[in-house]
Amino acid sequence: MTPCRFRARYFWQVTMYIYLPIAEVSMHIGIIIGLGGGVGFLSGLFGVGGGFLMTPLLIFFGIPPAVAVSTEANQIVASSVSGVLAHMRRGNVDFKMGGILMVGGVIGSSLRVALFSFLQSIGQIDLVIQLSYVVFLGIIGSLMLTESVRTIIRSRKPGAVRGKLHQHNWLHGLPLKMRFRRSKLYISAILPLLLGAFVGILAAIMGVGGGFIMVPAMIYLLGMPTSVVVGTSLFQIIFVTANVTLLQSIQTQTVDFLLAGLLLFGAVIGAQFGSRAGALLRGEQLRGLLALMVLAVCIKIGYDLVVRPEDLLSVELLR
């Protein structure tokens, strides 16, 4: 081995670790930026924040769960801003709809504070987080998978008839109707407000932006056209995750700025490539792939819940 190669290896293996001041552990820079880039690519591709992948991955790599949730919120702000600008250029953001979803989302993510301390007091915060992952990823993943597979099969058949734009049901009979030109909708404002609030609570608990729930809910519940869904979802995610970042900074000091900065360095680049790659795929193909990924995370977390842990005892240091 030449001295030069040895030095390069030493540099990579020993000096490339960085101490994260809030998480209070050190981590390899390559892992952090790689995680950011990989998840960023997927987030650009599917129009989701990628938090449902990143938060479990950060915990897996030894970041304390509370720090993972708060830091991930901070990082999603950046990747969503980057993504939303790309969608704005194509005119794919419904600001009116996004604004109402945002108001709901900010209310919802603020409610989390009360919910979180309650769950912590009964000692089941981890269980609730894991169960929310399993339940919501499971439901959303299976719904999306069946829908996209059905669409793909139907589109392959010659002479397929295009269905209605969206189904009308009792939800469309609610008061406070508003016209959303960009989304070609005339629906009650209560619907996106409640949806925003609900996803906001979940987002803040699970350490995600909530895009994986928001995107299908906008398509199937609100009946928005697929083209504006991703941009509008990203738009409201910015405000929900910014709210979580601020609240967590004030209450728990668990936002690791250095970790978020390195993650978002990888993520903003990855997201740009992702949104370009997304343009090459059809809507139902994208949804099918996203569904498979969502289900994979769901199965992994669900498996961890039912399989006997190596050690039934665990410790947590209170700092």
Place this chain on the structure above:
Amino acid sequence: MTRLQPVILGIWFAIIALVATTAANAAPTRLVADLSQSHVDITSGYHGTELLLFGAYEGIPGDELVLIVEGPTNDIIQRRKEKRAGVWVNVETLLWKQAPSFYHLFSTAELSEIADAQSRLKADIGPLAGGLQLVTGVDGGGNVHGDSTPKAAVKPAMAKLGTADQNAGLKRNMTSNGLWQTNPASIITQQDMLFRTMLTLPSNVPTGDYSVRILHFRDGVALSERVTDMNIRKAGMSALIYSFAHDYPVFYGLFAIAFAVASGWLAAVAFRRG
């Protein structure tokens, strides 16, 4: 090597000091201990470090040494899982007050060969020996409710678990995260006069004031004991970010958001032109 120069110098001084005094069976015996670094700075490049612990003692063949590096005390929550409705959930919670957040023990032999359990407890050896208290009546989050009088860890607080299993579990969990460690036969002695050992600080080492305690045993009795201080602090950028986050949380949050928005925007602009 330059780092070790003061160490070598220190060892020489210790030898001279020992030789100058009569090495008779005076009790307590003379004991000197020092470390290669009494201040450890955790900068952003920190990824664990090694310290040399060394010193001199007035020994005779058969003497044993125990060296304990102890970190600041901390509250530790211990939880036990059980299968409920097909899912493993936390069913019991204990709160350990005043537990050492870091406890690395070094010795010249197995602890059981050095002294019996009672003398070890008397000499405060082992992470569970000292002022560690178990608080009962805590909720799942470790918050104290109702009966909050601290009780010594004598009776099993976990219903289906004996004290022994419960304590062993705490030691096992703290060992697997690298914070507690017992290293028997890890102290190297020379001529019953010099000793040294290496302390490895993990990357998740707690910050704060540490104590390095050395005990000299002869025939199962602790002849003398010496304590040296050590501290571990965040420094440089790590310290800056940490104090920013804790002293000005609102500005820290706003800054984190502004930085995220700016980088997201920058990336989008850069890629449009590219």
